[in-house]
Amino acid sequence: MERSAITRSGEGPLHQALRAELEASRQAFHALLATLAPADWTRPSLNPAWTIGEVLWHIAGYLFLIPQQLVWLQTGTFPDQSQRSADELNRGNVQQTRAGAKAQTLISIAQAYEEGHALTLAALRRVRDDEWPIGVRMADMGPTFTGEYRTIETLFRYHARHFAEHAAQIPRGSIPMNEAEYVAGNPPFTGTDGMVVVSGCSGAGKSTLLAELALRGYLVHPEPGRQIVKEQLHLGGDGLPWENPLKFAELCVSRALFFYNTAMPIGKPAIFDRSIVDNIAGIERLGLPLPHYLSVALQRYRYARRVFMTPPWKELFSADTERRHSFGDAEAEFAGLLKSYAANGYEVVLIPKGTPAERASFLERQLGF
Numbered sequence: 001m002e003r004s005a006i007t008r009s010g011e012g013p014l015h016q017a018l019r020a021e022l023e024a025s026r027q028a029f030h031a032l033l034a035t036l037a038p039a040d041w042t043r044p045s046l047n048p049a050w051t052i053g054e055v056l057w058h059i060a061g062y063l064f065l066i067p068q069q070l071v072w073l074q075t076g077t078f079p080d081q082s083q084r085s086a087d088e089l090n091r092g093n094v095q096q097t098r099a100g101a102k103a104q105t106l107i108s109i110a111q112a113y114e115e116g117h118a119l120t121l122a123a124l125r126r127v128r129d130d131e132w133p134i135g136v137r138m139a140d141m142g143p144t145f146t147g148e149y150r151t152i153e154t155l156f157r158y159h160a161r162h163f164a165e166h167a168a169q170i171p172r173g174s175i176p177m178n179e180a181e182y183v184a185g186n187p188p189f190t191g192t193d194g195m196v197v198v199s200g201c202s203g204a205g206k207s208t209l210l211a212e213l214a215l216r217g218y219l220v221h222p223e224p225g226r227q228i229v230k231e232q233l234h235l236g237g238d239g240l241p242w243e244n245p246l247k248f249a250e251l252c253v254s255r256a257l258f259f260y261n262t263a264m265p266i267g268k269p270a271i272f273d274r275s276i277v278d279n280i281a282g283i284e285r286l287g288l289p290l291p292h293y294l295s296v297a298l299q300r301y302r303y304a305r306r307v308f309m310t311p312p313w314k315e316l317f318s319a320d321t322e323r324r325h326s327f328g329d330a331e332a333e334f335a336g337l338l339k340s341y342a343a344n345g346y347e348v349v350l351i352p353k354g355t356p357a358e359r360a361s362f363l364e365r366q367l368g369f
Contacts, residue, residue, distance in 0.1 A: 011129075066155060201311060220271045277337070
């Protein structure tokens with residue numbers, strides 16, 4: 001096919017969009033590595049076939065396949081694997097991944113990813129604008145990989161999807177083991193749509209909604225207030241909302257910042273059960289002086305612009321050991337939260353009443369999942 005001024009390689013808008021996708025995956029991969037310790041390499045993943053290290057190599061290894069598959073697509077020489085069964089293809093995939101991972105460590109995998117990323121960018125520059133639709137029907141590899149027609153465009157786009165699928169198989173939620181890897185403010189994700197807050201009225205079904213989201217594969221960071229109350233009661237401390245509300249709020253903010261700093265919204269958003277806005281709003285409602293560092297936290301720790309809130313639901317409300325206020329108090333708290341989130345530049349989306357499954361589906365539709 002003859003090149004022209006219109007079809008020169010590496011210059012079109014799709015090239016730019018794909019570079020941005022690849023860079024976002026690259027940053028997310030390194031952020032994921034920062035949550036792991038060398039000992040995690042041989043720990044089991046959530047994929048029964050592979051360890052954490054093998055999953056990481058499988059993610060990085062795809063970058064080395066892109067340049068070769070690009071040549072096959074451009075030249076019409078993509079190997080025909082239609083005669084091989086899905087089981088045979090999957091067994092080969094598992095074995096190749098295990099073999100490749102043996103030569104890697106948590107330290108070397110970062111460099112391997114960089115090498116694969118550079119090769120993929122070089123391959124991207126070799127694609128002409130008129131080549132994007134060139135493709136081939138891929139062999140079926142089971143119910144999650146059936147009937148794919150892989151074009152040159154989807155060859156590059158598949159990396160983000162592939163990364164998200166397998167990153168979700170790496171147990172997360174633990175703190176970075178190296179102090180140098182703990183970065184305040186979580187720069188790759190601050191203020192992005194990956195940092196989603198679910199807040200609202202006490203006793204309005206928020207916890208059951210979040211439990212349903214967790215079952216659907218979302219990483220849900222628990223409500224700091226509940227944890228702090230349990231800990232203070234266990235220790236006989238006074239950092240409780242009914243004894244020392246300012247101390248309680250500061251403890252909650254500190255815990256919320258920890259959850260924020262260690263969040264990994266890869267593939268799906270990270271879900272936060274309340275945020276620092278909730279805790280600081282409590283201080284303001286009581287008319288207590290707001291420490292300066294908390295005002296700074298509101299500016300530097302930004303969540304997704306839209307915040308989802310459960311409105312008051314009297315039929316569901318009940319007090320317990322950790323929730324000692326009345327429904328009227330809960331309604332007043334909710335009204336204050338609405339004002340605080342709006343004042344801090346967030347858009348509030350009310351979650352309709354319904355079953356936990358119905359509410360989770362509403363939230364997923366809003367998030368685009």
